Amino acid sequence: MDDDCASVDELLSGYLDGELTQKDRQRVDRHIEGCSKCTARLRELESISTSVGKLRADMNQEDREQWRKVMDNALERTASGIGWVLVVGAVFVLVGYAGYEFLLADVEPPLVKWAVGALYLGLAVLLLSVLRQRLKARKTDRYKDVEI
Amino acid sequence: MRRAHLMMQLEQVGPSGHALAMSLLGNTDDAADVLQDAVATVLNVRSFDASKGTFKAWFLAVVRNRCIDVMRQRRRRPEVDIESVDTAAEADDDPEAVAASDEMAHIVKRELAQLSPEHREILILREFLDLGYAEIGKVLDVPPGTVMSRLHRARSALADRVRSYG
Numbered sequence: 526m527d528d529d530c531a532s533v534d535e536l537l538s539g540y541l542d543g544e545l546t547q548k549d550r551q552r553v554d555r556h557i558e559g560c561s562k563c564t565a566r567l568r569e570l571e572s573i574s575t576s577v578g579k580l581r582a583d584m585n586q587e588d589r590e591q592w593r594k595v596m597d598n599a600l601e602r603t604a605s606g607i608g609w610v611l612v613v614g615a616v617f618v619l620v621g622y623a624g625y626e627f628l629l630a631d632v633e634p635p636l637v638k639w640a641v642g643a644l645y646l647g648l649a650v651l652l653l654s655v656l657r658q659r660l661k662a663r664k665t666d667r668y669k670d671v672e673i
Numbered sequence: 674m675r676r677a678h679l680m681m682q683l684e685q686v687g688p689s690g691h692a693l694a695m696s697l698l699g700n701t702d703d704a705a706d707v708l709q710d711a712v713a714t715v716l717n718v719r720s721f722d723a724s725k726g727t728f729k730a731w732f733l734a735v736v737r738n739r740c741i742d743v744m745r746q747r748r749r750r751p752e753v754d755i756e757s758v759d760t761a762a763e764a765d766d767d768p769e770a771v772a773a774s775d776e777m778a779h780i781v782k783r784e785l786a787q788l789s790p791e792h793r794e795i796l797i798l799r800e801f802l803d804l805g806y807a808e809i810g811k812v813l814d815v816p817p818g819t820v821m822s823r824l825h826r827a828r829s830a831l832a833d834r835v836r837s838y839g
Contacts, residue, residue, distance in 0.1 A: 535822065536821075538828055542799070570828050570832060573828050574800060577796055578800045578801075579778060580782060588689070588691040588692045588695070591695075592687040592688045598705075
């Protein structure tokens with residue numbers, strides 16, 4: 526391959542894709558008119574491009590199906606998240622109200638009141654502990670440093 | 674409202690993201706994980722900055738970065754599952770031509786899977802996803818001139834491999 530062929534070769538992909546400037550395109554046109562080697566090379570690259578492009582139809586179908594699954598999973602997770610928020614919120618309200626009523630009520634013996642109070646406190650400590658672990662896990666998320 | 678708009682845009686570009694993730698990671702589970710992460714990232718941004726290029730190019734860049742992260746963390750060579758995809762033969766073609774076309778498609782699929790991730794991804798972006806050089810440059814974060822030379826090297830590498838079959 527002489528120097529002219531080598532420099533034109535670098536432009537052939539851009540020529541095929543219509544991405545060359547008018548000047549470069551004309552240069553390639555002029556060269557391949559008189560160079561059978563570069564013409565053959567252009568046909569070879571075109572054939573490769575076409576062959577890879579032919580795989581696209583089936584890939585597209587598979588990609589659409591897989592994408593649908595991903596989105597369905599995302600919607601399921603969102604719905605599940607909303608459900609959990611409602612359930613947990615309702616439980617908090619009901620438990621809080623029950624605790625408030627219990628504190629105001631006259632309960633005999635008083636030990637029962639202390640025991641229920643300890644139960645509430647224990648549950649609150651456990652909840653805070655889980656929240657702390659979640660926050661820690663979030664801070665060490667392996668994807669947090671990935672640039673967008 | 675913003676989320677609904679982003680979801681609409683995601684619906685259009687999602688399959689392209691899957692194609693890119695598959696080409697880099699090689700299996701559907703990893704690709705699905707990457708896509709879920711990418712979707713979460715996109716939905717968490719306040720707004721898409723159009724000065725950075727098209728939404729498609731930006732989303733593909735997010736997917737690509739996630740793929741690179743997974744590849745680095747798992748420290749394994751990506752294997753492409755592209756072999757499992759059959760190429761549809763055109764029923765009204767000459768049987769011999771169809772057989773030859775199938776054989777060629779099979780060879781191209783096999784050799785495409787053997788290319789380096791750098792070459793494979795740029796061929797996927799151009800030939801599968803029909804991105805122009807400027808958009809590919811946005812996805813790969815390189816100038817259009819580099820896109821042209823890299824794409825040329827990728828096609829040449831694939832042509833060399835295919836040529837070896839005679």
